[in-house]
Amino acid sequence: MQTGTLFYVVGPSGVGKDTLISEGMKALGPSGRYVQVRRMITRPAGIGEDHQPVNDETFAAMVEDGRFLHHWQAHGLRYGLPIGILDDLKAGRNVIANGSRGAIPDLAGIVDRFVIVEITAPPAIIRERLMARGRESAEEIEQRLARTVEPLPSNLDVVTVVNDTALDEAVTRHVAALDHHASRLFLKRVPIASARRRMAYLREDNPLVDAAALAGEGRIEITHAGTGAVRAELDLVEPCDMLRPDEIGLSREVFEALGVGNGSLVSVARTPSPSSRKILRRKIAGERLRADDYETLFGDIVDGRYPDGETAAFLLKAIQSLDDEEAIAVAKARCRFGPRIDWGSPSVVDKHSLGGIPGSRITLIVVPIVAAAGLLMPKTSSRAITSASGTADVMEALCRIDLSFADVDRVVRETGGCIAWNGRLNHSVLDDVVNAITRPLALDSNTWSVASILSKKWTAGSTHVVIDMPYGPNAKLKTRAEADELGRIFERVGAGLGMTVRAFATDGGNAIGNGIGPALELRDVMKVLDNAPDAPADLRNKALFFASQILSFSPEHGSHAEARRTAEEILVSGRARAKLDEIAAAQGAHSPIMPGPFTRTIAAPRDGMVEAVDGWHIAGIARRAGAPHDKSAGVDLKVGPGHEVFKGDPLFMIHSGSVASLERAVAAATPETGITLSSSGIRPSHIPIDPREAPPAPTVT
Template sequence: MAQGIFFFVVGPSGAGKDSLIEGARAHLEEAGRYVFARRTITRSAGAPGEDHHGVTEAQFRALVNAGEFLITWEAHGLSYGLSIDLLTALSNGRNVIANGSRKMIRELAGLVPRLIVVEVTASVDVLAARILARGRETALQARARVMRQVEPLPVDIETIRVSNDGALEQGISRFIHALANATERLRLRRVPLSTGLERVAYLPMHSAFLSAADYLGSSKVDLLAEGKSLSVQIHGMDAAALLASDEIGLSEEAFAHWGVAEGAEIALRRTPSPASRQALMQKVQGQELGEAEYEMLLRDIIEGRYTDGEISAFLVSATRSLSDAEVVALAKVRTRFTPVMHWDRPIVVDKHSMGGVPGSRITLLVVPIVAAHGMAMPKTSSRAITSAAGTADAMESVARVDLTAEQVQRCVEQAGACIAWNGRLNHSAVDDVMNAITRPLGIDSNRWSVASILSKKLTAGSTHVVVDLPYGPRTKLKTQAQARELGDLFERVGAGLGLTVVAFATDGSRPIGRGIGPALEVRDVRAVLANDPQAPRDLRDKAIFFAGQILAWDPAVGSVEVGRQLAEKLLTNGQANAAFERIIDAQGRKVPVLPGPLTYSVRASVEGWVSELDGWRIGEIARRAGAPADKSAGIDLMVGQGDQVQEGQCLYLIHGANAADLDSASVLARMSNGVTITPLL
């Protein structure tokens, strides 16, 4: 025999829980399917209110000691208890309805076979009016009582909501209807219809158990069975041959994905939960949300319970109004959707750059410098989205980067560090959903980005993080003031997360290094590590600056100045170069990708001096040549900003391995090559 459901009724004072329960008793108790729990309370049995078993405090304690209660709680100076006998009713297949306290939900969920919370609600004005009608409180007291903060309902426990802000008969009808929907089960059937990526369930239009029309629309519904849930879009079906009146059908793809046996009993739950939808609406209206609300919202968004339009509205609002506390809350919540790496070290360091500067591959220098000193740096990096190379793209030209968490652990043990792709490590399911909407709409938010970035540092197990914030005409941050403001936010939010974060505004007005594209950038890195006199000085200097900041976190180093001196020493004596080779071996050495054999020379049209290098345009040309997918493709800069050039002198070489891509890049360069030359007077 299937066990019954425990309906735990909660709601604020004045919501009318007792009235709804008594109204339902009159309609349902005689049939014998429901048991209406009679609470034991430490007040006299003749007191106004619900029908209860009144006892003294001493009698209540004696019942507790005798094990007579399933649960007990304290409220308003009274003790409440529900009988242990209710478990027997549940085991006999009867459903229990009990008036309770929301603070006991979690405990009760662990004691009964299936718990459904019934939240009875009403507007603030209705609640206050009902409390006033009792004649026990003033208008001010009643208002204060209904406005007080209440503990949010657990997001992982099935909840149904009943509005009771109208006539009592209407509220009772809603309450009974909610109970019926929860108790009537449908049998699962596989429907021979294909819906592609969309997960669809079908309800018979003339069901004897529920109204299919109640579930149609854009909102999704959760199916519950065998401890599993599946979020689906509901469609109606009027075909008795395919779907009986007591069945629910699943499309071929949804059935295969869920893995629940055909014929299983299915329960339906509307999604998102009322509490989740209320949180979303509050954010859309610009209100501040807390950690629990963001966890509930992001989980529903990831699991497909909101439409793209609803997510877009939420994101647009979130880009406009996120407090520091909300950024901290978002970062904490995001870590719960990604595995966290743990390290048995007091200091684990990391570096992040907001990017936008072509050729600035300083991470491939900072990591081996830090590793050469003996500090742990499990660096996880992204691939390029709009640039000619990301850190992972560049590293992949010499080593494997698609590492598992276990392989990262091994690399750090062997080499002190790694430079891995974050796609297999702290890849964010939240970003998958959000980016699919934000990128086409052009939605961007520095505050949202800070939460995303620092959550990934937390999941990587970092304790100390340095942040590079380039600013310039073509970067994300246009001015030094914007970069400094964002740096302050990084540091404040980092402190709120228990991280040590320092951020620096850096000049992003021009490319750094000579190479732009994976193989060419690694060539520059190797030149710096090998102390080649022709190595790009700007790349070396910036790497030493950031490595010095990180090394200063070692108590044995003590200061940033000493840290910089140490970083330069580790480069000069070859220890950083040796550390880089150890990291490559630990990750899995590959035959190095060399710059593409096909080249096109972009030359100066006039004599003069280089007044501007447009890194964004030059990077675009590198991408047209095939970077970063073609790791040999890119641009080799032959001049720097401020250099004097002759007419016909080579400004840069475009490298590639595909003639068609190279031709396309050369056409783009002839239209506008990204190098501004001011003629000599």
């Protein structure tokens, strides 16, 4: 078994081949793993390279005796590489031999590891070097440069080193190329299934790499020149029959991911790079990082170069200590992971809500108003994760939302806006990796979220963004002060990315509108767009507020008051409803999904005044009814805070598409309706309020 590699170095005269070999040996020789072979040449000593001179008769006799591994003839001279090279290769030493491009040997079955090293340089540099050497005339040099060069064999390993720079840099390239190929290992699939933990295995006595060092920190990267690379954790095994010393074993999952056969030669390197690890350690130690630093770390994290433990340590420190400037750095680094969409417009608007408020579907009203006013608003929204409905779920009750980039581009250019699902469009591999670690550990940071949100807005091509930040006991933000501070960070980070961002704290103490669930929320939206007399006032007011804030970005509006008048005119005139129909048609409209046919009314258990409506508990009832997967399921509120009811009056109606789901929802609503009634009952001086009247609008500040 030969664990050493024979490097056969070729290149034209003047390319600097001899210099690179001799200077490279100064760096490689001390390791004891590399030797330079002296060629036998029928040329006297002292002329040209350091060779072993022999005459023609002796050379012929050596050929006859089989004392050459390889020999050839060129320029009237005979050249030979001694057979003793095989002893070096068997001993694990790498042999560097000066060869000839026109006489590349066929050593299949004789040498296990054979690499051609091609040294090249631009013709102008070769010309200059040949002239400085002074051995040939200018005409001879031009003839040499004009020679046709045959391509190297495609079935052999070839590495090219370009010698077109300072000597020390060229030597570094040469040494790196040799060391990379000398450390290659034969691939072997081992009968081990490692599931999520991608595993590789090396023998402790591996002669080609420092197995103990590779198994130390981080993961290793296994690279095959033809198919790419995979990363894996590394375990060491004692000398055994499972692996040869020059093999690397891969678990089933890693072997299949790499996609090459047993016996292929692969390179192994520790990952991440020392410079990347240094950056990570700086952050863990509490230092502040720049955008370039975060870009390096994010790239290595996404590529799986760090084990989960180190990634978690970095994220814990970053999430806990992110200030405004670093939030900008994180956002900028994230922006570099994808190209920005160019809409060809100086103003592309968007909105984002921190969410969590049941029934707050203002996007389906805001986008049509803004698009009807002539601004571009390519809006992407999420489906519900833990709530009864998300903006995308409601829009899906009207039309197709699973759009490709090409679909979004077409719809926005045709209509001025869209409301598409962000799962296909704003997917971030970085977020997948980060969430897989942070969610089980309950790691969260509003500042980190700001960087994530705004980087996605930037890559989507947005120039102006409004942020809705509801605060309240059940919202993500608990207090007005917390919302105001986060709004300041949104605006600061947005400015750092070159965007105009306005953030607004909004009262998130109650549900918005009457319906909770996709079809019911769509019904409320349509009532607002149709200017129906029973349209939810709170939903209408909040939508007009944010629509007017977006319109005020336009220089056509001198003030927010003017923008508000424009928004109301578009809504009242029916242009907003027409624009939503146009957008839905462009995305792929279908018949609107109606509230579920199976219903049950939950009545007031006694007389009283409604003090509070726990929208989050009501949303839980809607989920039991089947929402959001069943678009027809949900809860239709009949009362709001301040309404007076008598025993038996309807509090809300549950809708579902199936009887079984309806019964589950009723069971959840029976012990606790989620609606708090005053203990003192109805005040005699009060006239009961029509339960169909919309509850008061939340305060928008």
